[in-house]
Amino acid sequence: DAGVIQSPRHEVTEMGQEVTLRCKPISGHNSLFWYRQTMMRGLELLIYFNNNVPIDDSGMPEDRFSAKMPNASFSTLKIQPSEPRDSAVYFCASILTSGYTDTQYFGPGTRLTVL
Amino acid sequence: GNSVTQMEGPVTLSEEAFLTINCTYTATGYPSLFWYVQYPGEGLQLLLKATKADDKGSNKGFEATYRKETTSFHLEKGSVQVSDSAVYFCALRGSNTGKLIFGQGTTLQVKP
Numbered sequence: 001d002a003g004v005i006q007s008p009r010h011e012v013t014e015m016g017q018e019v020t021l022r023c024k025p026i027s028g029h030n031s032l033f034w035y036r037q038t039m040m041r042g043l044e045l046l047i048y049f050n051n052n053v054p055i056d057d058s059g060m061p062e063d064r065f066s067a068k069m070p071n072a073s074f075s076t077l078k079i080q081p082s083e084p085r086d087s088a089v090y091f092c093a094s095i096l097t098s099g100y101t102d103t104q105y106f107g108p109g110t111r112l113t114v115l
Numbered sequence: 116g117n118s119v120t121q122m123e124g125p126v127t128l129s130e131e132a133f134l135t136i137n138c139t140y141t142a143t144g145y146p147s148l149f150w151y152v153q154y155p156g157e158g159l160q161l162l163l164k165a166t167k168a169d170d171k172g173s174n175k176g177f178e179a180t181y182r183k184e185t186t187s188f189h190l191e192k193g194s195v196q197v198s199d200s201a202v203y204f205c206a207l208r209g210s211n212t213g214k215l216i217f218g219q220g221t222t223l224q225v226k227p
Contacts, residue, residue, distance in 0.1 A: 013184050048214055091158055095213045103164065108158045
């Protein structure tokens with residue numbers, strides 16, 4: 001299994017630009033999570049999906065952030081417009097919530113720098 | 116609500132020293148408990164887990180026991196190596212959800 005795949009691995013953009021982060025979960029997993037990690041705030045859950053439906057988006061900072069999961073094998077996190085304070089590492093994770101296994105598998109992350 | 120509290124870091128040890136990183140939790144019901152490790156520049160990896168009271172999770176010489184009476188899941192290793200230098204996260208998963216609640220992370224630095 002290839003694991004959780006995220007792209008791009010690094011993104012540098014200028015303030016005001018739109019940024020799209022992509023995630024491919026592990027095949028067969030039915031829940032997907034987006035996290036943000038910064039030195040100041042640590043690891044924060046932004047949103048999670050179950051069976052492609054957003055379940056909890058209470059961690060999404062503001063309207064500039066949006067996430068979609070059009071199918072079981074793909075999700076995007078979009079920031080529009082981006083701001084310097086959005087600079088962070090963004091992780092995607094997936095899990096099969098079958099009750100028999102409960103391990104979240106993380107992708108390698110996307111390091112976003114907004115200038 | 117559910118929460119996880121870890122000891123503050125950084126923790127600095129010499130090689131072969133004994134390691135303890137404290138973790139306590141608050142939760143309703145019967146959560147599952149986890150330790151994840153993050154090496155520099157990488158994502159989080161599951162280190163070990165325990166799904167019910169008195170279970171002991173173990174992996175790579177690390178151990179943690181699910182103590183319901185003290186609501187704790189302390190991470191221990193008898194002899195640390197330089198390669199164990201990383202950030203360690205304690206986490207819990209509540210019943211009927213895939214959502215993890217993470218602690219703030221503890222940085223471990225092991226010096227030769």
